[in-house]
Amino acid sequence: MAAIDFPDDLIALERSAWTEIQEGRLTVPTALAVHEALAAFTKESGESRYDVEMALKRRVRHPEPEAA
Template identity: 40%
Template sequence: MAIELNDDLIRLQRASDAAWAAVREDPSDDAWAAWRERAAEVQAAVTVYAQESGEPRNRVEAAVKKAVRHPAPEA
């Protein structure tokens, strides 16, 4: 069964991925700090979602990353 993700999880993961891209462009202390903050927000949201939905945390995290990085083509 597919995990029903909410828009907040997708938004947070996209922000984290964008912050990571910024680190790769310019690995300054500020860029690293921003990425760590965004990544922590994603992790916290995934944990809450997993607890509330009863889904395994690792499955939720994988589903979020897949949805953002490898979206299914629209029908």
């Protein structure tokens, strides 16, 4: 699967959700915002929702180290 070019707002939403998850305070509005943005992105891109969601989580939760 090719790398997915995520919009900055979708990455920011997933980062917010991940922070809330780690702090034990994920809210329904945050989860819903991520869900809706992800659904819109997959509809527009034609990519598999599963592939997009897994790639987004991987990018936010396990970022690759920046090149020196």
